Amino acid sequence: MKKLVAFSLFLAMVVIILGAYTRLTDAGLGCPDWPGCYGNLTVPTSEGKVLAANEAYPDRPVEAGKAWNEMIHRYFAGALGLCILAIAIIALRNRHKGTPVKLPILLLGLVIFQAALGMWTVTLNLLPVVVMGHLLGGFSVLACLFLLYLKLTGERSLPRSTLAKPHSRILPIAAIGIVVLVGQIALGGWTSANYAALACTEMPICEEGWQQRLDFSGAYSVPEAENYEYGAHDYNERMTMHIMHRAGAVITCLYLVFVAVYCLRTHSLTKRVKRGVMVMLAVLSLQVALGISNVVLSLPLLVAVAHNGVAAALLLTLVWLTWSLLYAQQRVSHSTTHGGHYG
DSSP states (O other): HHHHHHHHHHHHHHHHHHHHHHTTTTTTTTSSSSSSTTBBBSSSSHHHHHHHHHHTTTTOOOHHHHHHHHHHHHHHHHHHHHHHHHHHHHHHGGGTTOOOOOHHHHHHHHHHHHHHHHHHHHHHHSHHHHHHHHHHHHHHHHHHHHHHHHTTTTOOOGGGGGGOOOHHHHHHHHHHHHHHHHHHHHHHHHHHHHTTTSSOSSEEEEEEEEHHOOOOOHHOOOOOOOOTOOOSSSSHHHHHHHHHHHHHHHHHHHHHHHHHHHHTTTTTTTTHHHHHHHHHHHHHHHHHHHHHHHHHTTEEEEEEEHHHHHHHHHHHHHHHHHHHHHHHHHHHHHHHHHHHOOO
């Protein structure tokens, strides 16, 4: 089961990257129906099928490149769903052997909801709330798969009452870091879903006079529109989204650096935990560089896709760090209980 979870984890990362690529190439409606493409299991390529597709969807003629981007994303997402279904079945069958069950069942529920969000993304014409929810759902599946993998390695958590006090203070600090990062990912998802990534092209905040144009109520509302492709908000609203994403980036960066410094200054932490901290800092630095490059280089496709992928990697490093802190506390507790030495 561990190998299947590891493969699913890899597949989840691929799905996130493909989803970002689909969104950034404006291929979210490359296939205007769901789950097929113009009524087919694959993109229509023959002359007859293309003509039939264009007649069925006159407002959305076949664009093979965009359609393939969308369908490849769906194929990989479908494969991931089947893998998670298999994980849930195996977990239920082996529940008497100590195999985790709650997390696989949660994952199955998440991936079913993800499929529904994928459908609504198309049927509701890229409604921003749905697009952002689909993004967050993908990150949630990834994080839960990683947590399940960690559990299957044998590093199981002990009751919280056994945790050592010095490390108990760090654990909620790291956990809050996950919440802060997810909030920032949501801001980025909202910015991307509303096509506001290039609303500000100057550093460090935005073009001159941005203070007078801020519109928070408009930026975080959903205007009525038949189609949300390419966005339905005005410039001031998109500018506000973009500025808030930048502000969130600063807050997230400062908080994660604080977490790192706090951990590194705690001498009793294991080398494993400190390695996790250093990995987190390296990934955070890369993410900041990619974010700045998106603005300076006017959102090049590969950089923008990498920005999404590295955000996912950063989330995993925080999950890893939090789990490592918990595991370190277990070792402190075990050593104290048995009169051993911890270092």
